[in-house]
Amino acid sequence: MSQFDVTIIGSGPGGYVAAIRCAQLGFKTAIIEKYSTLGGTCLNVGCIPSKALLASSHHYEELQHFADHGIEVSGDVKVNLEKMIARKQAVVDQTSGGVKYLMDKNKVTVFEGVGSFESATSVKITKNDGSSEVIESKNIIIATGSKPSSLPFIKLDKDRIITSTEALKLKEVPKHLVIIGGGVIGIELGQVYLRLGAQVSVVEFMDRIIPGMDASLSKELTKVLKKQGMKFYTSHKVQSVDRAGDVVTVKAENAKGEIITLEGDYSLVSVGRRPYTDALNADKAGVKVTERGQIEVNDHLQTSASNIYAIGDVVRGAMLAHKAEEEGVMVAEILAGQKPHIDYNLIPGVVYTWPEVAAVGKTEEQLKAEGIEFKAGSFPFKALGRARAGGDTDGFVKILADAKTDEVLGVHMIGARCADLIAEAVTAMEFRASAEDISRMSHAHPTFAEAIKEAALAATGNRALHV
Numbered sequence: 492m493s494q495f496d497v498t499i500i501g502s503g504p505g506g507y508v509a510a511i512r513c514a515q516l517g518f519k520t521a522i523i524e525k526y527s528t529l530g531g532t533c534l535n536v537g538c539i540p541s542k543a544l545l546a547s548s549h550h551y552e553e554l555q556h557f558a559d560h561g562i563e564v565s566g567d568v569k570v571n572l573e574k575m576i577a578r579k580q581a582v583v584d585q586t587s588g589g590v591k592y593l594m595d596k597n598k599v600t601v602f603e604g605v606g607s608f609e610s611a612t613s614v615k616i617t618k619n620d621g622s623s624e625v626i627e628s629k630n631i632i633i634a635t636g637s638k639p640s641s642l643p644f645i646k647l648d649k650d651r652i653i654t655s656t657e658a659l660k661l662k663e664v665p666k667h668l669v670i671i672g673g674g675v676i677g678i679e680l681g682q683v684y685l686r687l688g689a690q691v692s693v694v695e696f697m698d699r700i701i702p703g704m705d706a707s708l709s710k711e712l713t714k715v716l717k718k719q720g721m722k723f724y725t726s727h728k729v730q731s732v733d734r735a736g737d738v739v740t741v742k743a744e745n746a747k748g749e750i751i752t753l754e755g756d757y758s759l760v761s762v763g764r765r766p767y768t769d770a771l772n773a774d775k776a777g778v779k780v781t782e783r784g785q786i787e788v789n790d791h792l793q794t795s796a797s798n799i800y801a802i803g804d805v806v807r808g809a810m811l812a813h814k815a816e817e818e819g820v821m822v823a824e825i826l827a828g829q830k831p832h833i834d835y836n837l838i839p840g841v842v843y844t845w846p847e848v849a850a851v852g853k854t855e856e857q858l859k860a861e862g863i864e865f866k867a868g869s870f871p872f873k874a875l876g877r878a879r880a881g882g883d884t885d886g887f888v889k890i891l892a893d894a895k896t897d898e899v900l901g902v903h904m905i906g907a908r909c910a911d912l913i914a915e916a917v918t919a920m921e922f923r924a925s926a927e928d929i930s931r932m933s934h935a936h937p938t939f940a941e942a943i944k945e946a947a948l949a950a951t952g953n954r955a956l957h958v
């Protein structure tokens with residue numbers, strides 16, 4: 492029977508990064524993945540394919556504004572969805588192949604099959620053809636991720652009533668896509684099809700879209716997306732989703748108790764994701780699962796079985812690839828006797844719409860709820876030379892700093908390139924910078940990053956220079 496120091500179940504960003512770090516630290520490492528491609532949700536049906544389609548559809552949308560730049564395009568400009576989806580798949584295949592290369596390079600043994608516990612130190616791997624083998628491992632990391640969740644009364648037929656997975660490989664641009672759930676995934680995929688010509692309606696139970704983020708970001712994103720043509724039904728509770736032929740009918744109740752009816756040809760159900768532990772046999776290893784279906788872990792990501800750890804979407808916290816990666820590194824280093832630490836407050840969140848939305852730290856709503864006194868400074872992109880030069884003037888940067896100490900407590904931004912700009916805020920906050928520290932750093936001109944400096948100036952005595 493094969494013996495390993497560490498075995499990881501699941502090859503998403505949590506699992507494969509944990510495997511690399513374990514191998515770097517000298518552990519004999521194995522990884523088990525039930526699918527034939529490595530990389531998990533993120534690489535196969537999540538981050539990478541959605542960003543590929545966002546990029547392609549953004550190019551198409553930008554083309555409509557070429558005339559503003561004095562570029563005349565003659566002839567038909569058409570979307571070839573089949574080709575766009577094929578390109579996305581090529582990006583996915585290349586990225587997944589890259590993970591396989593990294594496993595080989597780091598001498599990580601890859602097993603294809605479903606991993607299930609036989610005991611706290613042995614895992615059975617069942618292959619597609621039904622054959623199986625059992626391996627022994629001193630330590631095991633559960634990194635089995637998550638799957639799309641739904642509402643109990645919705646029958647997902649995966650054809651016209653679909654999840655994000657199917658939305659990444661549609662064969663036609665919907666005429667009317669009704670999205671249930673205005674979170675990050677719904678809004679990103681909604682913008683893809685909006686750009687490609689679909690009518691897009693978003694039904695959201697809460698009173699705003701991207702409800703976990705600072706309310707100001709949600710307000711600005713709603714404004715911009717409305718301008719682009721997306722329709723919103725916030726504070727609407729979906730009652731039913733039915734299909735008759737090619738027509739999908741969504742009924743929802745608004746705050747006044749009235750029922751609205753939306754008819755579309757596709758409905759994307761994006762109401763969140765559930766931790767995935769099916770087939771794992773966690774109880775055989777003495778691993779506790781919480782009522783919400785997550786693997787229970789302590790601050791060291793250790794489960795109720797002391798040699799078994801769990802990371803990523805299958806445990807508490809934000810369901811984000813980079814959070815899973817940090818946890819993978821942390822567990823590997825704990826196993827090597829090191830003392831790593833993750834500051835969960837400083838895991839940034841990003842929405843890859845255009846304009847992009849990004850945030851780190853506390854929102855205004857959280858600071859108010861926690862009774863922390865703060866000051867806020869904002870700077871609009873329309874006042875920025877670089878934004879005007881590029882024609883990307885929507886959005887702003889907002890910095891929240893402690894009223895007494897000036898320490899930066901939260902940075903919230905919406906605008907061009909914010910997905911990358913947020914790294915400056917994370918760096919500053921990791922080093923516990925004050926708003927004044929940021930305001931005194933030289934930022935190259937003209938750049939979008941100057942908005943961060945200006946917002947820091949605004950937060951420290953209303954000193955913004957260009958408004």
Ligand SMILES: Cc1cc2nc3c(=O)[nH]c(=O)nc-3n(C[C@H](O)[C@H](O)[C@H](O)COP(=O)(O)OP(=O)(O)OC[C@H]3O[C@@H](n4cnc5c(N)ncnc54)[C@H](O)[C@@H]3O)c2cc1C
Nearest residue numbers: 501503505525531532533537538606636803804810811812
């Ligand atoms: C459409 C979409 C877009 C997203 N975009 C972003 C984004 O832009 N940025 C971001 O940070 N996050 C994004 N996410 C979220 C991100 O994909 C997840 O947070 C991330 O993949 C979680 O990583 P993980 O390693 O915990 O699990 P996963 O990536 O879910 O990987 C788990 C793996 O475990 C395997 N597995 C499960 N059970 C077993 C078993 N018993 N035996 C063997 N293998 C098993 C699964 O097949 C899977 O490959 C997106 C998600 C979706 C759906």
